């Protein structure tokens with residue numbers, strides 16, 4: 001029996017959108033026709049989806065080791081609409097933003113740069129994160145393939161880093177499209193870590209700049225220096241040290257009591273810097289707040305922690321069943337230990353060099369311990385227990401005046417689980433100023449209005465905290481230097497500075 005579907009949208013070779021009736025058939029992931037792909041040295045890898053700075057640094061870092069990677073532009077609202085036009089219904093919006101952004105880029109190559117669809121499919125590979133889910137994430141690559149096919153790029157190769165394997169990828173995982181050598185990973189991770197450090201510094205400095213735009217200009221100047229260092233194989237630590245000279249020239253007025261806002265939630269929604277979360281970070285800054293972003297390294301450390309926990313469970317099971325020592329577990333343990341040391345050492349070294357002193361790399365064991373009572377550690381979807389841990393940590397250690405959990409509309413782990421659990425957390429920690437908010441790609445007015453309401457209370461708290469301190473009549477000059485980052489139990493940056501005197 002054949003069933004006739006309702007209308008299906010497809011573009012033809014000229015890029016025109018047609019609505020056709022199509023008979024329902026079994027979905028086939030592989031392209032209908034055999035494609036002769038370009039040889040490896042002519043293949044171009046497309047990456048994207050992290051912060052703007054990190055995407056650019058990754059592109060240069062991988063170029064420096066001979067890999068032909070191109071960073072996609074930051075996804076915007078048009079990307080979302082393109083993703084919706086070609087994607088299935090009912091997806092979470094990172095799928096639409098990501099695949100729409102890719103389709104838009106490919107359409108541009110075809111329509112503006114004159115490449116044929118066949119040539120694009122032969123030459124380009126999209127590199128993305130993949131994994132088993134357990135939420136919709138497990139279906140991302142199939143969804144991308146469907147959208148690409150309907151947009152006229154059937155057969156464009158997609159390859160992935162398995163997000164649940166973290167840095168424990170195997171060179172055999174993909175049929176050698178990606179060169180997953182240790183050198184590749186070390187270079188990639190260096191770019192990600194440097195990007196994280198610079199982003200954290202940018203968020204610490206930007207709200208206090210005296211001349212609007214100075215911090216962004218300084219960050220761009222630093223990025224250029226670091227990119228040159230990657231390409232010229234220069235010492236990255238020395239380059240970051242040199243970047244202090246650039247950053248110190250930015251004039252800051254740090255004695256402004258600004259609300260400190262921790263932005264967390266679903267990985268992509270909390271990290272992206274654009275229409276994907278309605279430019280949440282920049283909106284908060286414009287409204288007089290200082291953001292605490294979630295660095296990518298958190299996700300990396302969570303992957304390592306999850307891998308370690310899996311090994312531990314295997315070992316416990318082996319002990320119960322009196323099996324002999326499994327040497328694959330021993331090997332995994334050594335690799336995990338080395339990965340942890342390498343990530344922490346690089347972060348510490350680079351942070352120290354550029355002058356990020358007041359920042360502690362997340363302690364995954366501690367975060368697991370504080371959230372365990374509320375959220376099972378065995379649930380690995382989305383950010384797992386991290387959202388719950390961040391909120392509790394923020395309240396207990398007075399890290400922020402407001403915690404925002406941002407997630408795509410209908411995000412299964414973040415909305416259905418964490419928000420439910422967060423109600424229990426906020427009832428036990430009544431001083432928590434917590435806002436859980438969804439992005440749908442549309443409806444920015446409602447989103448901004450809810451953020452503004454929560455921010456009002458946070459601004460009041462920041463002001464009261466600052467005014468409760470005795471302000472010295474004369475201030476030492478160091479107070480406005482970004483390198484002066486004293487420790488204190490105050491949440492606001494200005495209050496921290498005054499309390500340190």
Ligand code: SF4
Pocket residue numbers: 092093094135136137266381382383408410411412413414
């Ligand atoms: S974590 Fe949420 S937004 Fe991300 S893939 Fe899963 S369901 Fe979608």
